[in-house]
Amino acid sequence: MLRLEARPQPSARWGYASPLLALAITVVIGVILFALLGKDPVRGLQVFFWEPLKSGYALTELMVKATPLLIIALGLAVCFRSNVWNIGAEGQYVLGAIFAAGVALSAGPDTGRGVVVLILLAGVFGGMLWAGITALLRDRFNANEILVSLMLVYVAIQVLNYLVYGPWKDPLGYNFPQTKTFDAVTQIPKLVQGTRLNIGLLLALAGVAGAWLFLFRTYAGFAQIVGGLAPAAARYAGFSSRKALWVALLTSGAAAGLAGALEVAGPIGQLTPYVPMGYGFAAIIVAFVGRLHPVGIVFSAILMSMFYIGGELAQSRLGLPKSITGVFQGLLLFALLACDTLIAYRVVWKK
Secondary structure, X not given: OEEEEEOOOOOHHHHHHHHHHHHHHXXXXXXXXXXXXXXXXXXXXXXXXXXXXXXXXXHHHHHHHHHHHHHHHHHHHHHHHOOOOOOOHHHHHHHHHHHHHHHHHOXXXXXXXXXXXXXXXXXXXXXXXXXXXXXXXXXXXXXXXXHHHHHHHHHHHHHHHHHHHOOOOOOOOOOOOOOOOOOHHHOOOEOOOOOOOEOHHHHHHHHHHHHHHHHHHOHHHHHHHHHHHOHHHHHHHOOOHHHHHHHHHHHHHHHHHHHHHHHHHHHHOOOOOOOOOOHHHHHHHHHHHOXXXXXXXXXXXXXXXXXXXXXXXXXXXXXXXXXXXXXXXXHHHHHHHHHOHHHHEEEEEOO
């Protein structure tokens, strides 16, 4: 019979192979799922894995979806490597969008293009503020950051709903719960005219380089990881575990807030109740599929954005429900968790 046997030491090879095997398992289960739903499996796979890549415009839309996932996941990677479990990036993303929208709505006829910088900084501040609540409660009262950050997501959504249904509601918006469309001067500059791709992609790629340098090439990054993983050893070495907590959460919050600002002042162009798109939760999967490494997160963000676009196309072309996107995301996560077992264990046949 087949049994799991502990390896003498974790397998580095399976550390890289596990995400690939998880993707393969997700595809196989997806084929079975399409067949059970009475859909052509080949057409289903085409919608998810070919349609988002088949043209230049499709690629720009793929990058639009991947940008917020990449930015948020980079911040979460710093958190998780520091042993700080921030599950509330979605709330920090929403607060970043709210703060950015507040600055955008204040723009007038005489406002210059420099307001874009203020919008992005406001988004960063909003995300840091919301993450700072979690850091404060964990630091001062030893509250569980998982529960606190997660519950703050729903508080953030209620704040958003209050604003778009109340004081920020567009009086000329035919009673729809949304703000007015932001002035053109507040829009994030486009990278490719005629598409929705903006400079957020460049900021995300700069974040990849910055996260890699910080985590793997700086003394501060080393202190950050040690401070989170081994507080006693960190104190012995002169590192501060409290500083590691605050740096991790504020960095993660800043990244999520920046993503929110880029969304509302970019592709969306206004604040609506539909700003919470699940990017903050999906970015957790992105971070782990990318092995908490900035370069790996780039590829996993592209994969996850393919699931988002594929899910949208599956609704319109195959008549599948909206939840199909979440199904594929969940399949990938559970497959990855199962395959990660092979890092510490190997399958052996014993009579």
